[in-house]
Amino acid sequence: MNDNSETNGNAEGKLGYKPEVRAVEETKQEVNAISSSLLDWMGVEGKATESGAAVSVCEAIDPDLTKYYAIHHPWSVYKLSKGTFETAMQNLRERLPKHGWDITKDGETKSQARNPEIVAVNRRTHHWVQIEWARERSGNLEELISVDVDSRCYRAPKGTDL
Numbered sequence: 001m002n003d004n005s006e007t008n009g010n011a012e013g014k015l016g017y018k019p020e021v022r023a024v025e026e027t028k029q030e031v032n033a034i035s036s037s038l039l040d041w042m043g044v045e046g047k048a049t050e051s052g053a054a055v056s057v058c059e060a061i062d063p064d065l066t067k068y069y070a071i072h073h074p075w076s077v078y079k080l081s082k083g084t085f086e087t088a089m090q091n092l093r094e095r096l097p098k099h100g101w102d103i104t105k106d107g108e109t110k111s112q113a114r115n116p117e118i119v120a121v122n123r124r125t126h127h128w129v130q131i132e133w134a135r136e137r138s139g140n141l142e143e144l145i146s147v148d149v150d151s152r153c154y155r156a157p158k159g160t161d162l
Contacts, residue, residue, distance in 0.1 A: 011061045011068060011155075017126075019058075019068055019155040024162070027151055028053040031071045034127055034149050041095040042145070044083030049075045055162060058153035065162045071151040078144035085133050088145055089116055092131060096120045101129070113137070126152040 012018045031053035039048060053073035055065070062068035077088070096103055096118070105119035113136035121128045130148045137143065156162055 011153075014060050015153055017152070019061075019153045021157055022154045023157055024055060024069065024160060027071045027154055028055075030125070031073045031127065031149050031151055034122075034129070035073050035075060035147065037099070038092070038129065038131070038147060038149070039077060041092055041099070042077065042083075042088035043091040044077070044080050044085075044088045046077045046080035046082075048077045051075055053149070056150075061153065067162075068153050068155055069162055070153050073149040074146070076144045076146040078142060085135065085143060085145055089118065089131070089133050092118055100124050
């Protein structure tokens with residue numbers, strides 16, 4: 001067995017799936033599109049943070065980010081000009097399953113604030129999302145809905161500089 005197949009076999013064993021070889025830009029665009037859909041599904045208008053999806057470490061198999069990567073997109077919506085945060089969360093509860101997402105948690109965070117939280121997984125694309133309505137925030141910070149969209153681990157094409 002050459003070094004490459006040993007690495008792939010080890011990755012598959014640790015992850016439970018064979019990491020697909022995908023171009024970084026393609027996977028970033030996919031995650032950004034998911035985030036855009038989530039914002040649309042909320043059905044509210046407000047300010048959204050401007051950050052885009054970025055490469056993150058596939059900790060289980062490549063903590064040094066040499067061959068394998070995941071995509072992470074943290075963002076939030078705040079200062080609603082139309083709709084309410086409660087409406088946004090309810091709309092997500094209804095719309096996520098209609099678009100292939102399985103809600104795995106719909107309850108409260110374990111924090112002292114006990115904020116509403118939805119966690120969902122897309123069984124087809126294997127993306128997952130964690131959504132929290134931060135209605136209680138320390139320091140009198142205004143409420144917002146924070147969203148984290150994450151991909152599974154991918155293998156970068158040969159020659160890609162992560």
